[in-house]
Amino acid sequence: MLKAIKSIYEFLRRLSGDDLYDIYLKNHKQCSKKHKLMSKQKFYQATLDKKWSGIKRCC
Amino acid sequence: MIKKYFKNIVWILVALLGALAFSTIALSRNESINAVWFITAAVCIFMIAYRFYASWIAAKVLVIDEHKKTPALRLRNDKDFIPTDKWIVFGHHFAAIAGPGPLVGPTLAAQFGYLPGMLWILIGAVLGGAVQDMTTLFFSMRRNGKSLGQMARDEIGVIGGTASLIGTFLIMVILIAVLGLVVVNAMKHSPWATSTVAATIPIAIFIGIYLRSIRAGRVLEASLIGFGLLLLAVFAGGLIDHSQTLRTYFDHDSLTLAWAIIFYGFAAAVLPVWLLLAPRDYLSTFVKLGTVIVLAIAIITLQPEIKMPALTQFTDGTGPIFGGSVFPFVFITIACGSISGFHSLIASGTTPKLLDNEKYIPMIGYGAMLLESFVAIMALIAATVLEPGIFFAINSPVGLVGSEAIDAIQKINAWGFKVTVEEMELLAKNMGETSLFARTGGAPSLAVGMANIFGKAFGTNLLAMWYHFAIMFEAIFILTTLDAGTRVGRFMLQDMIGNIYPKFGQTSWMPSIILSSAIVVSCWGYFLYIGVIDPNGGVNILWPLFGIANQMLAAIALSVGTGILIKSKKLKYAWVTGLPLIWLIIVTTTAAYQKIFSHDIRVGFLAAARDLTDKINTGLIEDSKISVTHQLIFNQKLDAFITLFLLIILWTVVIDMLRISFFKKN
Numbered sequence: 001m002l003k004a005i006k007s008i009y010e011f012l013r014r015l016s017g018d019d020l021y022d023i024y025l026k027n028h029k030q031c032s033k034k035h036k037l038m039s040k041q042k043f044y045q046a047t048l049d050k051k052w053s054g055i056k057r058c059c
Numbered sequence: 060m061i062k063k064y065f066k067n068i069v070w071i072l073v074a075l076l077g078a079l080a081f082s083t084i085a086l087s088r089n090e091s092i093n094a095v096w097f098i099t100a101a102v103c104i105f106m107i108a109y110r111f112y113a114s115w116i117a118a119k120v121l122v123i124d125e126h127k128k129t130p131a132l133r134l135r136n137d138k139d140f141i142p143t144d145k146w147i148v149f150g151h152h153f154a155a156i157a158g159p160g161p162l163v164g165p166t167l168a169a170q171f172g173y174l175p176g177m178l179w180i181l182i183g184a185v186l187g188g189a190v191q192d193m194t195t196l197f198f199s200m201r202r203n204g205k206s207l208g209q210m211a212r213d214e215i216g217v218i219g220g221t222a223s224l225i226g227t228f229l230i231m232v233i234l235i236a237v238l239g240l241v242v243v244n245a246m247k248h249s250p251w252a253t254s255t256v257a258a259t260i261p262i263a264i265f266i267g268i269y270l271r272s273i274r275a276g277r278v279l280e281a282s283l284i285g286f287g288l289l290l291l292a293v294f295a296g297g298l299i300d301h302s303q304t305l306r307t308y309f310d311h312d313s314l315t316l317a318w319a320i321i322f323y324g325f326a327a328a329v330l331p332v333w334l335l336l337a338p339r340d341y342l343s344t345f346v347k348l349g350t351v352i353v354l355a356i357a358i359i360t361l362q363p364e365i366k367m368p369a370l371t372q373f374t375d376g377t378g379p380i381f382g383g384s385v386f387p388f389v390f391i392t393i394a395c396g397s398i399s400g401f402h403s404l405i406a407s408g409t410t411p412k413l414l415d416n417e418k419y420i421p422m423i424g425y426g427a428m429l430l431e432s433f434v435a436i437m438a439l440i441a442a443t444v445l446e447p448g449i450f451f452a453i454n455s456p457v458g459l460v461g462s463e464a465i466d467a468i469q470k471i472n473a474w475g476f477k478v479t480v481e482e483m484e485l486l487a488k489n490m491g492e493t494s495l496f497a498r499t500g501g502a503p504s505l506a507v508g509m510a511n512i513f514g515k516a517f518g519t520n521l522l523a524m525w526y527h528f529a530i531m532f533e534a535i536f537i538l539t540t541l542d543a544g545t546r547v548g549r550f551m552l553q554d555m556i557g558n559i560y561p562k563f564g565q566t567s568w569m570p571s572i573i574l575s576s577a578i579v580v581s582c583w584g585y586f587l588y589i590g591v592i593d594p595n596g597g598v599n600i601l602w603p604l605f606g607i608a609n610q611m612l613a614a615i616a617l618s619v620g621t622g623i624l625i626k627s628k629k630l631k632y633a634w635v636t637g638l639p640l641i642w643l644i645i646v647t648t649t650a651a652y653q654k655i656f657s658h659d660i661r662v663g664f665l666a667a668a669r670d671l672t673d674k675i676n677t678g679l680i681e682d683s684k685i686s687v688t689h690q691l692i693f694n695q696k697l698d699a700f701i702t703l704f705l706l707i708i709l710w711t712v713v714i715d716m717l718r719i720s721f722f723k724k725n
Contacts, residue, residue, distance in 0.1 A: 013279055014147050015146075015147055015150045016341070017278050018276070018280075020276060021275075021276050040275035040276055041271060041272070041275045043275075043276065044271060044275045045333060047276070048332045048333050048337045049332065050139075051332075051337070052336060052546065053550065053566075054547065054550070055227070055404045055405065055408070055547050056543060057158060057539060057543040057544070058157070058158050058395070058399070058401045058402060058405055058540075059159070059230075059394075059399060059401045
C-alpha cells in the first residue's frame with residue numbers, strides 16, 4: 001500500500017515537474033561536469049524561460 | 060490460443076456495445092435519452108479506433124520502427140531533446156492541447172441539438188483530429204522535431220511555410236479576442252464572478268514568488284496551496300457579493316471589463332514568466348485535470364437525462380447563438396474536440412523532442428486527442444442536460460431577443476422552448492447571480508450545467524458555489540491561453556520584425572518587448588472591443604472566424620502529411636490524411652464563402668455591413684449610435700477581408716502541395 005502511494009506520489013512529482021531539479025542534479029553528476037552547477041532558483045528560472053519561449057498552450 | 064479468442068470476444072463486445080450506444084443516440088427522436096449513452100458511445104468508439112485504426116496507421120501507413128533512435132536519444136542535450144517517460148509526455152502533451160476550446164465549441168454548437176455536435180466530435184476526432192495529431196508528430200519526429208512551419212516550408216515551399224506562420228498569428232489574435240469575450244460575458248455585472256477571477260491574479264503572483272524565492276521549483280506543494288487559495292477565493296466572492304459596499308467595486312459592464320482584460324493581457328505579456336504566466340499555468344492545469352475527472356465521475360454516477368432535442372429547428376441557420384446552417388457551421392464551431400489545426404503546432408516542435416521510442420506515437424498523438432474529444436463530449440453533456448429554454452435564454456444575445464426579460468421569454472417560447480421569467484429569476488438566484496439572460500459566450504451556460512451536475516451529485520445547497528467554481532475553472536485557463544498566446548504572438552512579431560531590424564529580434568530588449576506586446580494586444584483588443592459593443596454578442600462573428608482559421612491550419616498540417624505520403628511513394632495510403640483534408644477544404648471553403656457573401660445579415664459580413672449602412676441612410680439608427688455603427692460596418696468589412704485572406708491561403712497551400720507532390724521532378 002505504502003509502496004503504491006509512494007509510486008503515485010513519484011509519478012505526480014514527475015508529471016508536475018516537481019522533481020526536475022533532482023533529475024538535473026543526478027544528470028549533472030553523471031555527465032555534464034563541464035557546466036557549472038546551477039542553484040535551485042537559477043535552474044527554475046532557466047526551466048521556465050525554456051518552457052515559455054514557444055507555443056506551449058493550445059486552444 | 061484461448062487468450063486470443065478471449066481478446067477477440069472482448070473487442071467484439073466493445074464493438075457491439077459501441078454500435079448500440081451510437082445507434083441509440085442517432086435514432087432517438089422526441090424521447091428522453093440518458094447521458095450514459097454518450098459516454099458509452101464515446102468510450103467504445105475511441106477504444107476501437109485506438110486499438111485498430113491508430114495501430115493500422117502506425118504499422119502500415121507510417122511504418123513506425125521501434126528500433127529506430129528518436130531525436131530525443133540521438134540529439135539528447137538536456138535542453139530541448141530530453142528522453143522522457145511516455146506517461147509524462149502524454150501528460151504534457153494533453154495539458155498543452157486541451158485548452159478552453161473543447162468546452163466552448165460544443166456548448167455553442169448545442170443550438171443545433173445534441174446530435175450534430177455529438178456525431179462530429181466522435182467521427183471528426185477518430186478520422187480527422189487524432190490522425191492529424193499523430194501523423195504530424197510522426198513526421199516531425201522523423202525530421203528531428205521540426206515545427207509545422209519548417210516542415211511546410213521544406214515539403215511544400217516558401218508559400219506553405221509563410222502561410223502557416225500567418226495562419227498561426229491570425230488564429231492567436233482571434234482566439235484570444237473570443238476567449239476574452241467569453242470571460243467578459245461571464246463576469247459582466249457579476250461581482251461574485253469578477254472578484255473570484257480577479258483574485259486568481261494575486262494568487263498566481265503569490266505562487267510565482269513562492270516557487271521562485273521561498274521553495275524554488277516545488278510545483279506540487281505550490282499547486283496544492285494555490286488550489287486551496289482558489290477555493291477560498293470562490294468562497295470569499297460569495298461574501299463580497301452579499302456585501303452592499305464591496306460588491307460595487309466588482310460590478311462592471313462589459314466595456315469596462317474588456318478594457319481590464321486588455322490591460323491585463325499587456326501586463327501579462329511584459330511581466331517575467333515566473334511571476335504570472337508560469338504559476339497560473341500550474342494552477343490551471345491542476346484545476347483543469349481535477350475538475351474534468353470529477354465531472355466525469357459525477358456524470359457516470361448521476362446518469363443525467365439529456366433535455367435538448369436531437370435536432371432543433373436552428374439547423375436551418377436561424378440559430379440565436381450564431382447564424383448559419385448546420386452544414387457547414389457545426390464543423391467550424393467545434394474545432395477543438397474534433398480537429399484542431401492548433402494541435403499540429405504542439406505535435407511538431409515540442410513533443411517529438413521528448414519521446415524515446417516511436418512506438419509511443421499512437422498513444423501520444425492519437426490517444427491524447429481522443430481524451431480531448433472526451434472532454435468535449437462532457438461539455439456537450441453539461442450544456443444539453445439543461446432545459447433548452449434555459450439554455451437559449453442564457454445564450455441568446457440582446458440584439459436578437461431584446462433586453463427585457465419578458466421579451467426574451469416570449470421570443471424563446473415562440474421558438475417552442477418552455478421557460479418562464481420566474482424560472483430564470485430562481486435559477487439566477489440559486490446561482491448567486493442577478494440575471495442569467497443574454498450571458499453569451501458559452502461559459503455561463505456550461506457553468507450552470509456543471510453546477511447542476513455537481514449539485515445533484517454532491518449537494519444542491521451549494522449551487523452558487525459550484526457555479527462560481529465552474530466560472531473560475533473556465534476563466535483560469537482562458538486567461539492562461541490569453542497570457543501564453545499574447546507572449547507567443549509577441550515572439551512571432553519580434554522574430555518577423557527582427558529580420559528587418561535585427562535589434563528588435565532580441566526577445567529580452569525592453570523597447571522591443573513593450574512595442575511588440577502593445578501591437579499584439581491592440582490586434583486582439585480591437586476584436587474584443589468590437590465583440591463587446593456588438594449587440595449581437597460578438598460570439599456570432601468571432602467564433603466562426605476562429606473556427607475557419609483553426610480549420611485552415613489543420614488543412615495545412617494535413618496537406619503537409621498528404622504531400623509527404625505521396626512523395627514517399629505511399630499514394631495508396633494518402634487517403635488517411637487526404638480524406639479529412641478534402642472534408643476540411645469543403646467545410647472551410649463553404650463556411651468562408653457564406654460568411655463573406657451570404658445575403659443573411661446574421662451570416663454574411665458584407666450583407667450585414669450593407670444592412671447597417673442602409674439603416675444609417677434611412678435614419679433608423681439613433682444619432683448617439685451612429686459612430687458605433689460605423690465601427691461595426693468597418694469591422695464587418697475587415698472580417699470579410701480576413702476570411703477571404705484565409706481562404707486564399709488555404710487554396711494556395713493545397714494547390715501548391717498537389718503541384719509539388721505530383722508534378723515536381725526531384
